Amino acid sequence: MNLPLDPARIRAEFPSFRQADLQGFAHFENAGGSFTAAPVLNRMRDFYWNHKVQPYEHFGPGRAATKAMEESYRRMAQAMNVAADWIHFGPSTSANTYTLAHAFANWLRPADAIIVTNQDHEANSGVWRKLSSRGIEIREWQVDKQTGHLDLNALDKLLDSKVRLVCMPHVSNIVGEINPVADAVKKAKAFGAVTIVDGVSYAPHGLPDLLQLGCDIYLFSAYKVYGPHQGVMAVRPSLASELPNQSHFFNETVREKRLNPAGPDHAQIAAAAGIVDYLEKVADIAGIGVQGAGPFRIAHNAMRVQEQTLLAPLLDYLRNKNGIRLLGPDDPVKRAPTVSIVLDRPAAHVAGMISRHNVGVGGGHFYGWRVLEAMGVNPLHGVLRMSFVHYTTPEEVTRLIAALDAEL
């Protein structure tokens, strides 16, 4: 196997892999939540131990707390190739899209149109659809019923000068296919529409270069990217200042608070810089064999090659297995390693059977209710979802396949 990342060195960065209770457990529900990298935990501990006081105060520990938080805005932006004033933190991606939808509600005008997909997790779907009660027209970019694919030609048919917002996923947490975000953004921009991309299911596989993607807003959940339980959103600064303030009236000009009415979780924001430290470590472990402009692109490329190599045997197995339906492409290059299959039995039941092998997979609808219905799958019957990341080992993939073979 061509693995650019030495699994032992990668796993040494995660304290979880040394815990007695987790020995022998193969984690294949990473799309739900990943293990946390040591640099994140170290920064969290440092914040609570050394300066857990109100930041933005004019005394020593308060200043140190501010500095630790500001570091996260700067570092997170660096990893995504944008300036620090793009970065906003919130409690979760669902909370962030909720806030955004409230902001856009007063930015849009009646008779404007929004494009949403039926491939998205509900977090980037329902909040936008609800704006129909304010006279906003909702247009649905629909997946192919068989493959779950979102076709750019279908987007062309929906775009016109009434469309002010296009909301789409980078990767669906069910279908797993990597969507052509940069192309979709170009098409939307040609009509002057703002683009909002849910990157939650993509970001664990490498933080993208946002200048290259070109979108106006990119969201992801840090707790699935080896970090703390925070939602991160990168918002084009000119747009962020145009959107109505969602915080207290006197915070109108406080950039970090305008789109976070809940108020920031100081320690978790400070800890988020640890994700970026970790990505630099990944680039270091990848070494000179992996190409890329700077550590973050190297880390991204290395993670993708690692995952594609690990994914190939699982897809080979599923392709040849009778009686199952694989959702999304069976080519590891076209997809993230978030793989859903439809079975003749309810998925949650089968996930329970697989857990007897000390292998953790998911069973359910994963809030991808609409895409399952669109593909003819009863959300309550659900899918068996197997999702992994670059820290997964070849041995774990072999164990997953053996567990599937024993139970399916």
Ligand SMILES: Cc1ncc(COP(=O)(O)O)c(C=O)c1O
């Ligand atoms: C693709 C996708 N988008 C959005 C979300 C919501 O993220 P959060 O849990 O941070 O609200 C999830 C959560 O699983 C997801 O998988």
